[in-house]
Amino acid sequence: MTIATGIFRGLLLLAAIATFAFLLAPIAALLLQVPARDLPGLLRETAVTSALLVSLKTNVIANLIILIVGTPAAYLLALGRFRGRPALLTLLELPLVLPPAVAGIALLTAFGAFGLFGTALADAGIFLPFTQAAVVIAVTFVAGPYYVRAAVAAFASLDRNQFDAARDLGAGEGAIFRRIALPLAADGLRAGWALAFARGVGEFGATLLFAGSVERITETLPLAVYAQLDVNLDSAVAVGILLLAISGAVLLVAKLPPLWSPTRTSTPVGGW
Amino acid sequence: MPNLRHIPALLIALAASAVAPAAASATTVYAASSLSKVVPTIAPDARSSFAGSDTLAFQIEQGAPADVFLSAAPLYAERLHAKGLCDTPVVFARNTLTFVTPASNPAGITRVQQLDRPGGYRLAVGGKNVPLGIYTRTLLGKLGLGRALQKNTVAQYQKATDVVTAIALGSAAAGFVFTTEWQANRSRLRAIPVPASAQPLIRYVACVVRRTGADTAGARSVITRLQSTSGRQALLAAHFDLPPKP
Structure with a gap:
C-alpha cells in the first residue's frame, strides 16, 4: 500500500466517522432525554395510542397505493422509449422539492372544498379534508415520488437482453414483468420503498394542512408529537x-435479503 | 477544468460566516406570529423570529439568542420569568376572538349557538395548550357551549394562522380566530357576531430576556417603542386593542 493510498483510505474513514457522528448524535441525544423505564408510561396515553393506529392504518394504505400504482408506472x-421522457421524470420529482x-396548500387547492376538483368531489358526495382519506393522499403525494424515482432507476438498470431472450422463448410482456423484471429489480425497489415509507411515516406539514389534526381520525404520530410539545x-x-423505532424496524426489514425469493439471480446493490 | 484549489478556503469562509453572529448590533426579537406585521414597523433594525408563543418560550428555555420576547399570552412569559429567564412581563396590547366562516359560508352558519347541534359542523380551533385554543375554550365556556368541541368534528392546530387557512380554504365550516387575523383576511373570511360579554381577556406581554450576552438595552428600547404613541398607532393599525396607558 502506497502512502497516497493510505492517506486516501484515512480520509474516507474520517468522512464516514463524521457522517455517522453528525447524523446519530441528535438521535442519541433524543434517546437520552427520557429514561427508558418512563417510556411505556408515556406511550400508554390514549392520544398516543390513537395516533399510532391512525399512522399505521393510513401509511399501510398509502404504501400499498404507492407500490401497486407506482411500480407499473415506473x-x-x-423501459418506454418516447420523446419528453426526461421532462416527465423531472415532473415526477417536483413534489420532492415542495x-x-x-404541498399541503397545493393539495387543498386541488382537492379541498374550494379546490380545482372540490365541486366535482362534492357532487360525488366526497369531502376530503378532516378525513383519513386526506391523510392517505398527503402521505402518497409526499412519499410516492421517492419510490417511483428509485423504481424507475431500478428498472432502467436491468439488462434488456434477458427480456429479449424471454420473448424469444415465447414469454408474454406480463410474464416478463412479473417473472423477470420484478425479481431482478427487487433490491432497488425495496430500497426505494424503504425511503418512501420513512418519508411517509414522518409526514407532517402536508397532512396538517390538508387533512387537519382531528383526534382519532387524522392525528398521526408526527402531528401528536407537535401537539404534545405544548403539554x-x-x-x-x-x-x-x-x-x-417503527421506522428503524421497517427500514431494517426492508434491507434484509428476502427469504421468499429463492430464484433471485441479481447481485445485491452496493456492497463495496 | 475548473480550479478546485480554492474550494477548501471558500468552504472555510462560508462556514465561518454561517457560525458568526450576524450584525452584533441588531436586537433579536422573538415575537408571536400574530405580531409579524407590527414588529417590523416598530423595530425595523431588529432581527425577528416569529412563531407560536409556546414554541418561542420553549426555544428561549433551550438557550435561543433572544433579547426580547413578545408573547400572545401572559402564561408563557410568566413561566420564563418564574425560571429567571426573563424580567417581569408588561402588557402592551390586547386582542379579541372572532367567530368566522369561509366568505361563502357554505354551511350557512349564522349564530354561534348552532355549534350546540349534535353531529354538527367541521370546526377549526387552536390546540388546547396554545393561546388561541385556551381563549377559544374560555369563550365557548362563557357562551354555555362548553361541549361544542365534543359535538362537532374538530381539527386542532398549534398555529393560529393554520386555523385561518383551514377555514379560508373551506376545510372547516367555521372556527375561532384572533380578530387581528380576521381583519388581515377579510376577503376570505366572514365574521359571525359573538356577544362581547363572552370575550376572554387576551393580553400580549413583552419581557426582556435574561441570558449572558443579551442586548438588554436594545430589548428595553423595543418595549419602550411598543408602548410609545407610534407603537400604539402601529398596533391599532394592525387591529389590536390597547391596554390603558401605563
Missing part, C-alpha cells in the same frame, strides 16, 4: 422515539 417510464406546508416535552420525545 416500469413504463423506465416544502411540506406548500409535555417528555411525552413528545417518547412519541418521537416510538416513530424512530
Whole structure:
C-alpha cells in the first residue's frame, strides 16, 4: 500500500466517522432525554395510542397505493422509449422539492372544498379534508415520488437482453414483468420503498394542512408529537422515539435479503 | 477544468460566516406570529423570529439568542420569568376572538349557538395548550357551549394562522380566530357576531430576556417603542386593542 493510498483510505474513514457522528448524535441525544423505564408510561396515553393506529392504518394504505400504482408506472417510464421522457421524470420529482406546508396548500387547492376538483368531489358526495382519506393522499403525494424515482432507476438498470431472450422463448410482456423484471429489480425497489415509507411515516406539514389534526381520525404520530410539545416535552420525545423505532424496524426489514425469493439471480446493490 | 484549489478556503469562509453572529448590533426579537406585521414597523433594525408563543418560550428555555420576547399570552412569559429567564412581563396590547366562516359560508352558519347541534359542523380551533385554543375554550365556556368541541368534528392546530387557512380554504365550516387575523383576511373570511360579554381577556406581554450576552438595552428600547404613541398607532393599525396607558 502506497502512502497516497493510505492517506486516501484515512480520509474516507474520517468522512464516514463524521457522517455517522453528525447524523446519530441528535438521535442519541433524543434517546437520552427520557429514561427508558418512563417510556411505556408515556406511550400508554390514549392520544398516543390513537395516533399510532391512525399512522399505521393510513401509511399501510398509502404504501400499498404507492407500490401497486407506482411500480407499473415506473416500469413504463423506465423501459418506454418516447420523446419528453426526461421532462416527465423531472415532473415526477417536483413534489420532492415542495416544502411540506406548500404541498399541503397545493393539495387543498386541488382537492379541498374550494379546490380545482372540490365541486366535482362534492357532487360525488366526497369531502376530503378532516378525513383519513386526506391523510392517505398527503402521505402518497409526499412519499410516492421517492419510490417511483428509485423504481424507475431500478428498472432502467436491468439488462434488456434477458427480456429479449424471454420473448424469444415465447414469454408474454406480463410474464416478463412479473417473472423477470420484478425479481431482478427487487433490491432497488425495496430500497426505494424503504425511503418512501420513512418519508411517509414522518409526514407532517402536508397532512396538517390538508387533512387537519382531528383526534382519532387524522392525528398521526408526527402531528401528536407537535401537539404534545405544548403539554409535555417528555411525552413528545417518547412519541418521537416510538416513530424512530417503527421506522428503524421497517427500514431494517426492508434491507434484509428476502427469504421468499429463492430464484433471485441479481447481485445485491452496493456492497463495496 | 475548473480550479478546485480554492474550494477548501471558500468552504472555510462560508462556514465561518454561517457560525458568526450576524450584525452584533441588531436586537433579536422573538415575537408571536400574530405580531409579524407590527414588529417590523416598530423595530425595523431588529432581527425577528416569529412563531407560536409556546414554541418561542420553549426555544428561549433551550438557550435561543433572544433579547426580547413578545408573547400572545401572559402564561408563557410568566413561566420564563418564574425560571429567571426573563424580567417581569408588561402588557402592551390586547386582542379579541372572532367567530368566522369561509366568505361563502357554505354551511350557512349564522349564530354561534348552532355549534350546540349534535353531529354538527367541521370546526377549526387552536390546540388546547396554545393561546388561541385556551381563549377559544374560555369563550365557548362563557357562551354555555362548553361541549361544542365534543359535538362537532374538530381539527386542532398549534398555529393560529393554520386555523385561518383551514377555514379560508373551506376545510372547516367555521372556527375561532384572533380578530387581528380576521381583519388581515377579510376577503376570505366572514365574521359571525359573538356577544362581547363572552370575550376572554387576551393580553400580549413583552419581557426582556435574561441570558449572558443579551442586548438588554436594545430589548428595553423595543418595549419602550411598543408602548410609545407610534407603537400604539402601529398596533391599532394592525387591529389590536390597547391596554390603558401605563
